[in-house]
Amino acid sequence: MTGSGKALSMRKSLTKRDTALIEHSATIATNQPNSEDMAFSHAVLCQVGLPRAKVEAREFMRQSGAAWVNVQAGYLDEGNGPVLQPIPYGVMPRLGLAWVSTFAVRNKEREIRIGDSAAEFLRLMGMDSDGRRYATLRKQMHALAACRLQLGFKGRTYNGQPVQQFDAWISDRAANQRALWPGVMVLSEDYYRSLIESAVPLDNRALMALKGSALALDVYAWLAHRLHRIEGRGVVLHWKSLREQFAQEYAGKDPDKNFKKEFMPALRKVLAVYPQAKVKTVTGGVLLIGSPPPIPYKGGPVE
CATH class of the missing domain: 1.10.10 (Arc Repressor Mutant, subunit A)
Structure with missing residues (x-):
């Protein structure tokens, strides 16, 4: 096989994510990050993350050295009273929390404007807004908004909920009404202060490349x-x-x-x-x- 044939075969074997990773890698290697490329995450969550797979229990604990995180499932009113939410897991709450944390650190505000629609929020996070993404975003953001979070490191413990206010996506299925998007998320005062004190700068271009x-x-x-x-x-x-x-x-x-x-x-x-x-x-x-x-x-x- 000729060199050009091998290159063509290799391109065909690359997945969409592989191609995106290569493109992001080249961009990061040749271009210094600017202010728009900066993202932020809580220091403790950089050491011990949320679960990556679904958790059947109502509580999740992970510890690494002196740092630890405990996540407890909570309730959210979805229009007809309290509904027990799962523990947030996977890519979506990570990207969602990074995005709102970045907005909070950049603007020094607890009230986060998350777009006029779920599709817009997905776009802001650099994700496609197909039906499956929409359903996953709804489920995971409800779970994130409802959960109770404990973060600990070397004698200091944060106890509380990262999200103080989040209106559930409510729809009237009988009337075929599309779920209303809350538009605003309010971080709790304690979590906001903890975040501002310990935010770790990340390159958002890398987050987009690794979002799979x-x-x-x-x-x-x-x-x-x-x-x-x-x-x-x-x-x-x-x-x-x-x-x-x-x-x-x-x-x-x-x-x-x-x-x-x-x-x-x-x-x-x-x-x-x-x-x-x-x-x-x-x-x-x-x-x-x-x-x-x-x-x-x-x-x-x-x-």
Whole structure:
């Protein structure tokens, strides 16, 4: 097969997400982030994320070192009284929370204008607004608005609900009325203050490139928070400690090996959109070496 034939075959084998990842990677590698590219996440959520898969229980706990998160399912009035919501999980609440956190940090406001429609909010998050996306967004934003969240780190605990006010998407099915979009989300005062004190800058272009994988989003946020704090020769993290941080739900005869199979593809995606990151695989785990953050420090080239 000729060189051009191989290139054509390779392009055909690439998925839409693969192509988008390559394009985002090239853009990030050649263009410094500007102010519009900046996103923010809570520091604790960069260390221990929300669940990635559906949780059947009403409570979820994840701990990594000194940081921990506890999520409890809550109730939301959907028009006819309280309805127990699931625990938020997956990509959608991660992107949704990052988007509202970014708006709050940039504008120093607790009241977040989330668009005039679900389609617009999906667009703002860089996602397609097909029917399945709409249904998932509704379910996960209701779950996020209703949940109770505890964040802990080195003796300090935040207790409360991130969202103080969120009007449920209510529709009159008998009249074929489309669900009303709330338009505004209000963060609780305590969560807002905690966020402002500990917001971690992220590159929104990387979030958009990784939006197909909750694990990749978690690994990216973790490295963005962790790498620039490392000094000296670096830190080796073994598969067991990484699994306990990212995927305590993995079980079986060799949970560390099973986790590694999931973690490595996610890590490769992250390194494609975080070119400054110095992460190497070593026997039994990965080596983290001090690296610049994806968004330069204040006073750097971000405009």
